[in-house]
């Protein structure tokens with residue numbers, strides 16, 4: 001196992017090794033005793049079974065020792081856990097938004113990214129928000145993990161103590177493409193963090209397809225909508241613009257053209273006009289989840305992927 005990269009790594013690893021050590025010792029004791037008894041009390045050596053009476057001393061021993069062991073395990077877990085719930089007041093606050101099937105990180109100035117950027121050696125607090133179902137934010141190298149529950153904001157915090165990039169996963173099965181909810185946390189020097197954080201918003205709006213793609217990705221679209229024509233859970237974005245689609249509205253089929261208005265409506269209320277052949281209810285509504293600017297950029301990006309019928 002790699003050594004941890006956060007302020008909690010040591011405490012969690014310590015608890016792990018103590019519990020693991022106690023378990024190994026018990027396993028060996030039980031196994032060795034069992035093998036010894038099988039040989040020692042074999043029927044050939046012991047043709048007549050002995051009637052063994054109870055022993056108060058033994059009962060006390062095998063009650064007291066396990067109680068002490070369990071309390072030791074509780075204690076090492078407890079002292080590792082308590083600091084995780086004490087968020088320092090000066091922690092940098094970042095929203096971690098989970099949805100089927102991607103993560104978006106939103107910083108307090110409105111900046112969004114699909115990789116979590118954090119400064120080295122400063123406390124960071126994550127507000128865990130789900131747009132649809134139960135997810136779980138898991139950073140193995142930091143030894144932290146917490147449920148992301150729709151309708152309530154859980155929090156977790158950490159201090160990143162090693163520079164580098166580490167995996168961020170969803171650890172709660174959340175449907176078909178759950179395994180794709182994987183991204184990275186980048187621990188970078190403080191100055192680099194602030195210059196990234198303050199990158200002028202305008203830099204995202206210039207006419208650059210790659211930046212439009214980054215905005216689309218940061219909003220979680222490409223987790224379900226491919227950009228190369230592949231059919232995933234959602235329809236591909238390639239050739240989507242201005243294509244004719246049969247949609248289901250209130251159970252009735254209707255032909256529409258996927259123009260700008262339709263695309264915008266579908267981002268905000270994706271389940272009203274579902275394209276025939278796709279399951280309703282999979283895409284969360286983006287009402288209050290996305291800025292009008294981002295919608296415009298996403299629509300621009302979809303337009304850039306062509307308008308020929310796929």
Ligand SMILES: [Cu+2]
Nearest residue numbers: 135170174181
């Ligand atoms: Cu998930």
